[in-house]
Amino acid sequence: MSKTKLVYIWSLRNAAADKAGQHIAYKGGQRYMKSPLEHLAHALDHTELGDAYSLEAVIHDDDEGSEADQRKLAEYGFTWQQGQRWFYPPNLRAQGRAMNDLLCAVPSAYRRLPLSAQAERAAGKSAFERELKDKLDTLGADLVLLDGLLVILDELIRPGEPYCRKVVNIHPGITRIDSPHERRGAYATLDALYGARGKKVVNWQTMEMIDVPVVDKTGASFHYVDNGVDSGEVIVDALNTHIDPQDTILELRWNNFNLSLFPAMEAGLLHMHAQRLQPHAIEGERDERALLSC
Numbered sequence: 001m002s003k004t005k006l007v008y009i010w011s012l013r014n015a016a017a018d019k020a021g022q023h024i025a026y027k028g029g030q031r032y033m034k035s036p037l038e039h040l041a042h043a044l045d046h047t048e049l050g051d052a053y054s055l056e057a058v059i060h061d062d063d064e065g066s067e068a069d070q071r072k073l074a075e076y077g078f079t080w081q082q083g084q085r086w087f088y089p090p091n092l093r094a095q096g097r098a099m100n101d102l103l104c105a106v107p108s109a110y111r112r113l114p115l116s117a118q119a120e121r122a123a124g125k126s127a128f129e130r131e132l133k134d135k136l137d138t139l140g141a142d143l144v145l146l147d148g149l150l151v152i153l154d155e156l157i158r159p160g161e162p163y164c165r166k167v168v169n170i171h172p173g174i175t176r177i178d179s180p181h182e183r184r185g186a187y188a189t190l191d192a193l194y195g196a197r198g199k200k201v202v203n204w205q206t207m208e209m210i211d212v213p214v215v216d217k218t219g220a221s222f223h224y225v226d227n228g229v230d231s232g233e234v235i236v237d238a239l240n241t242h243i244d245p246q247d248t249i250l251e252l253r254w255n256n257f258n259l260s261l262f263p264a265m266e267a268g269l270l271h272m273h274a275q276r277l278q279p280h281a282i283e284g285e286r287d288e289r290a291l292l293s294c
Contacts, residue, residue, distance in 0.1 A: 005143070006142070006144075007141040008058045009145070013073055015035055015148060018253060020088070025251075033250070036170060038092060039257075041099060045094060049266060049269055053143075054095060056102075059132070059135065061128075063108060106128070145170065147169075154227045171222075173191070175230045181239060193245075195214070195218075217242055219237055219260040220238055220260040235271055238263050239260065
C-alpha cells in the first residue's frame with residue numbers, strides 16, 4: 001500500500017503564543033522552542049514515520065484581513081520574510097520538500113464578525129469548513145492532524161461525512177475525562193501549572209481560584225476530533241511530564257512538548273497508519289494501546 005497522505009492543520013497565532021522557533025528563558029538559561037510541526041518534519045526524515053506518511057500540505061486558518069490576527073502575529077507575519085522571526089528554521093525541509101512551500105492558508109475569516117451576529121457567523125463557519133474540505137479533497141488527504149487549531153470543527157467531522165474519524169488532534173494535556181490529570185481546552189497548560197500549586201481556576205475571566213489536591217504531572221493526548229472541546233476518543237496518550245510549581249508556562253510547555261506531546265504524536269501516527277493497513281486486526285487493541293501511559 002502507498003504511504004498515508006497526511007495533511008497538517010494549525011493556527012499560527014497559537015504557535016506565536018508558544019514562541020515557536022525562538023529561544024526562551026529556561027531555568028536561568030535558554031532553550032529552543034521546537035514546534036510540533038518542526039518535530040514532525042524531523043521524524044518524517046529520521047524515523048519509521050517517513051516510511052508510513054507523506055506530508056502533503058500544512059494548512060493554517062489565520063486571517064490576514066483580521067486586525068486581531070495581525071496583532072497576534074506581529075512578531076512573525078503570515079508568511080516568512082527575510083530578516084523576521086519564523087516558526088521554524090526557514091530552510092526546514094520534510095521528505096525533500098521545503099516546509100514553506102507546503103504552507104497554505106484557508107482563513108477562518110468568519111471570526112471577524114461580532115459574536116452577536118450568530119446567523120452570519122454560523123454561515124461563515126460553514127463556508128470555512130466547506131473550503132477546508134475542498135482543499136483536503138484536492139490533496140487526497142487520508143489523515144488530517146490538527147495542532148493548536150483554535151476553531152472547533154463540526155460539519156467536516158460529523159458521523160457519515162467523509163472525514164469522520166480521519167481527523168485527529170494532538171493536545172498538550174490528558175483529555176480523558178476520568179483521569180485525575182485531565183486538562184482540556186485552550187488553558188490546558190496553565191491549568192496543569194496551577195494544579196501543581198494546589199489551585200484550580202474556576203473562572204478564567206476573573207481568575208477566581210479554589211484549593212484542590214496537588215497534581216504534579218501532565219501529559220498529552222492524541223485523539224479523534226469530534227465537535228466538542230478535546231472530547232474525542234483517545235487513541236494514544238503519554239503522561240511523562242513532572243511539573244515544578246515554580247515553572248513558568250513556557251518552561252512547562254517546553255517540557256511537556258518534549259517529554260509527552262512529541263512521543264504521543266509519533267505513537268498516535270504509527271497507530272493510525274497500522275489501522276489503515278489492518279483496520280480489523282488492530283481494532284480490538286485500541287483500548288489497551290490508548291491506556292499505555294495512563
